[in-house]
Each structure stands twice: as structure tokens, then as C-alpha cells.
Amino acid sequence: MANASSTESTTETKPKNEWLDLGSFLLKLVLIVFVIRSFIFSPFSIPSESMMPRLLIGDYLFITKWNYGYSRHSLPWSLPLLPNMHWSDPSRGDVVVFKAPGHGDQDWIKRVIGLPGDTIQMRGGQLILNGQPVPKEKIADFVLPYSPNYDANNCPPQHEDTGAEGAPICRIAMFRETLPGGKSYEVLDVDTRPADDTMLFTVPEDHVFLMGDNRDNSADSRFSRAEGGISFVPMENVEGKAVFTFWSTDGGASWLLPWTWFTAARWDRIGEGF
Template structure:
């Protein structure tokens, strides 16, 4: 009699809920890795970086630029000791970071000072290492009034077609190395004249482009110097922008509220 090879015992088939659970675990793991180490989305909640970012902008932040720390991970999970693969940002980079001293909120500002730099504001002019940063008047920044772009009455105006707009005085600064960017100067504010700040080792000095409406490193009672371990990543591109006139539960209102011209803007 011919002998038949013994058959391997069949694995019991997973139930539908087990298959669903395994799929969800894999999905969460992939999202965790991508958001922690590659790319993460960020939504702009305030006007402190006008004119570069607007309330309602959605942008992608790349996570590898400055290395990784616990703040690279969702909820700042304490799984990374210190900072690994560390790299110093460049002056002028637009960076998302955990705001000191609590380190529980994501903020976005521009890197102005690196370790060892001295920073001072005099009469609204930025001085870096004792030298005035060139500041040139350019055309006003004009922004249609909307729920995501409210406007102080002092800066209200109307476009040629009667549309309510905000009109802000705008300037261009040029940092050493040639990085150029636009800032808003709405007039006198307490941040226009400061003492001299010397950036300590392992920290950066952050400022908002909307100079008279930004809590930043000029104010020790705000965030002060930002530890490099708090840096989450570099802003790279807008992938969506809304003026706030849409309702999430009414998809037919989305196209009219979308700022189509801002989609794809690079930082």
C-alpha cells in the first residue's frame, strides 16, 4: 500500500473582526512612522506669520531636517532620548516646534538667530550680530476680509470692485546669506525696541513675520529661546487653504472657500 505524506494541519481561519483589527494595527503603525519620521500635516491657527502663512493654511512639514527627539513623535512620547541625527537649522527657515515652556503646543515661526548670535530690535529694525538687517518697503500686503482673515478697522480698505480688504504695510528683509522674506509692520509695538539677546548653545531665536502681532523669542515671558530638541520639522508646501467661509458638513461650500492660488506654494 502506498503511503501518502501527512498533510500539515490547516491554520484556523481568522475571523472577520481579527482581520479588521490586524489591518487597523498595521495602518496605525504606518501612520505613526510617516508622521514621526517623514512628513506631518500642520494647520495654521493664527496670523503671527502673515504674510507667509494665513489662518486656514494647511501645510506639510518634513521631519528629518533637524534630527529627531521625543517631540518628533505624536503626543511627544518619551521614546527618543535627547536628540538624534541632529542638524542645525538655517537662518530664515520656517519651522514648526513645541512651544516652551510647556512644550505642549505646536507653533510655527521663522528662525532668526542661531547659537552665539546676538539679536536686537531698534525702532522696528532687526539687528543681527550688531548689524542692521536690510529692510526695504515693498507693495502693501492685501488680503480679502473673511472669517479666517479678520481685519483691524485701522487697516480696512476696499478693492476696486468694493470687496472689503485688509491693507498692511509690507517690507522685505534680507538675512546674511541672502535669504529674503516679507514681513508686516503695523506700527509701533513693544517688540520694536528690545535689549540685546544672545542665543545660548542648543537653542534658536524665533520670530513671527507679522512683527507687531507675534509672541516669539523677543518676549521671555512668552517662549524665549527655543531648544533645538523642540524642533519638529521644516515647513515645505501648502496642500490646502480655506478662508473659513465653508462648513465641513456642507461639501458644496468647500470650493468657494478654497484659496486655490495658495495650494502648492513652497516655503
């Protein structure tokens, strides 16, 4: 009787390298975040009072990146990997995030007031656009309760007041401006200051003229870079358009106390659009 010998084949499986898998996952995640942040949406937090009353310190918002085009400033740290691809000017009244020229390429946020060829001037606190006064209507005062993000040190002494419940507040005169085309927004007028009367500016080609809504507390295109302002801002510096507020806090939260994340939230501001 013949013995049949059979050959048993075994399949060896390579041991999984968990660190390699983790590294691959993290690399893909970084690439996805990089693409989204550079070309689609990007978050931005409000660090100053220059855009009150629409934006408060502690507001967090999303900007869309595709509206006007792309440039190296669309990328994190302004990496020089993209040519300047500009296909649309902002509209007057758009709120935009941009690289502030003369300020170490910090990200700032202001409102577009002037486009190439426009003339702009302030006379007695009145905005003059292309020789025509922009309608400015007095409305109810802007009232802001004190909080860790905004206390008596921020409020000009002449505007300190007491609210209906006896709590200290800051009360500032507020107006509604309406640009040609119908775009309207609120601005603050703290008092009479030198920037209420300016020279006549003419916006050069491929630039925009930007202003903060808190007119007496904004370093913007009314001021040269030597004066701490931004002068005219190149179109390629504009990174994106503000679209809505996704979170807002009065600054009273502590990372170590999770319940304060909710008590410090300004729920009525979340979801506000532009």
C-alpha cells in the same frame, strides 16, 4: 474478490475571523502612520496670524522631520521613547514647527532668525543681527480680503480699507527683509509697538531665536515666557521644517455642504513652497 477500502482524507479549513483581520489591518495602518508622522512628514494647520503674510489662518502645510534630527518631540504627544539626536542646526530664515516652551508643549510655527552665538535686537522696528541692520525694503502693501477666517475684528481699525470691487479689505504695510546669505521673506509692520525696540539678546548654545513675520502680532523669542512669549527655544524642541502648503481655505466651507469645500479653497496658495 477482495474489497479494497480507501481512506478519504479531508482537509479542514479554519473559519476566518474577520474581526481579527480587521484589527490586524488597523494596527498595521496605525503603525505606518505613526512612523511616517514621526520620522518623515507631518501635517500642520495655521491657527493664528503671527506668520502673515506668508501663512494665513486656514493654510495647511507639510513639514519634513529629518532635517535637523529627532527627539521625543518628534513623536506624537512627545512620547519619551527617543534620545535627543541632533545633527544639523536650522538655517537662518527656515520656517520651523516646534514645541513651544512654557505653553503646554503646543505646536507653534515661526521663522529662525538667530543661531547659537548670534546677537539680536530690534531698534525702531529694524532687525539688528550680529550688530548689522538686516536690509528692510518697503514693498507693496499686504492686502487681505475679509473672510470667515479673518474679518474686521482681526484687522487693526487704521488698516481697514475698501478694495477695487468695493469689498472691505485689510491693508498693512509690508517689507522685504534679506538675511545674511541671501534668504529673503516678507514681514508686516502694523504700527509702532514696544516690541519694535528690545534689549540685546545673545542666543545660548543649543538654542534658536524665533520670530513671526507679522512682527507686531507675534508672541515669539522677543518675549519671555512670563510675558506670553517663548524666549530662546531649545534645539530639541524643533520638530521639522515647513516645505509646502497642500491646502488652504478661507473658512467658508461646511462639512455638510461638499460644494463649499471647493468654493472656500484658496487655490492660488496651494503648492506654495518655502
